[in-house]
Amino acid sequence: MEIFEKHESEVRGYIRSFPTIFDKAIGAELFDNEGKRYVDFFAGAGTLNYGHNPDEAVEAQIKYLQDRRIAHGLDKATVAKQEFMTTFVEKILKPRGYDYKLQFTGPTGTNCTEAAMKLARQVKGRANIVAFTNAYHGHTMGALSATGNEAYRDASYGVRGAVSFMPFDGFLGDVDTIHVFRRYLEDKGSGLELPAAVILETVQGEGGINVASKEWLQKLAALCKEFDMLLIVDDIQVGNGRTGKFFSFEEAGVKPDLVCLSKSIGGGNPMAVLLIDPEVDAWSPGEHTGTFRGNSLAFVAAKQLIDKYWSDDSLTQEVERKSKIMFDALYELQQEFPNLKTNVRGRGLVLGIETKVEGFADKVSATAFEKGLICETCGAESHVNKLFVALNINDDILKEGLELFKESYREVAKSL
The missing domain is CATH 3.40.640.10 (Type I PLP-dependent aspartate aminotransferase-like (Major domain))
Known part of the structure; x- marks a missing residue:
């Protein structure tokens, strides 16, 4: 990371949250230059609704x-x-x-x-x-x-x-x-x-x-x-x-x-x-x-x-189905930690869980990164963990990422 720290402007942002050198990506998976794999729950801040490097687009x-x-x-x-x-x-x-x-x-x-x-x-x-x-x-x-x-x-x-x-x-x-x-x-x-x-x-x-x-x-x-x-x-x-x-x-x-x-x-x-x-x-x-x-x-x-x-409504139906899977995972955390008074909200596949404990969401995101999951925070005080997945994400990868997120959330919650 030395070249970035020494020669890139202090304005750099996401590189601080995800301090590794990414190299390859496909669908909802990222790989760094040492071959470590990450599940992507960030989707380029909403730029990659169809995942990284979709075949049809790449070939065309x-x-x-x-x-x-x-x-x-x-x-x-x-x-x-x-x-x-x-x-x-x-x-x-x-x-x-x-x-x-x-x-x-x-x-x-x-x-x-x-x-x-x-x-x-x-x-x-x-x-x-x-x-x-x-x-x-x-x-x-x-x-x-x-x-x-x-x-x-x-x-x-x-x-x-x-x-x-x-x-x-x-x-x-x-x-x-x-x-x-x-x-x-x-x-x-x-x-x-x-x-x-x-x-x-x-x-x-x-x-x-x-x-x-x-x-x-x-x-x-x-x-x-x-x-x-x-x-x-x-x-x-x-x-x-x-x-x-x-x-x-x-x-x-x-x-x-x-x-x-x-x-x-x-x-x-x-x-x-x-x-x-x-x-x-x-x-x-x-x-x-x-x-x-x-x-x-x-x-x-x-x-x-x-x-x-978009030739039919199959993607819309998939978003609705996957949205329920993700909401259920976040509600599970909400019920598990009632003392945190969390708020789960969103529509479709833009979801978040708000935890009004200073620095909590940032710690969850950092812990998730160490476990191999990329996700960010949002809100005026960075108090919401924001989950953005590719709309066409594979079910197995979706569930894997949710398990990693829940593990990270639990780890931070139990450390309070």
């Missing part, structure tokens, strides 16, 4: 490169982009009754949220955006303004933009937070400027696995229409089937004006797509741009994975 990319096809295309028309767009429209948008335009932003999720907020402000002619408590939308300046964690809100860290915060579903206990939001909008003395848009994650991954209910999302969508605010859903981490259906908001029956996709949409390659309701596609040519907004290898991989996993 190799052939694409061997044939010397277009690797860098900016936003020119290419066969790779054409085939991806055709597949996405036919197998993702049309079956759901959506007619979104596709904008390929720079290849990171944060660039996609920046584009969404920029476009919303332009369309409505208003500066303010409403985000929610415990939100996370990326690390560039505009996205940081819409991120709730105190660690990212210091004035020396980034300039805060025109963003106001409202309480997420459940943030105030049993209080209806949509009613709170409504009161702020109605009362001209509230200090809330009428927003151009509202941006949210339906499940707050980095914020602690906070889940918005179907009813809450429906009320929010109706409120946006009533007060002429655009609805932006950041589906970067919990879209692409993570909650079961392709989009995390499908179950609620709402239709956002703008949808941010990245992470798993590229099949492990950098790629981001902003879905835009045609009525709000007000861009002028080149108005939001980027050198790498057309990643051909991502187009190639994404087409293959959509064809394989």
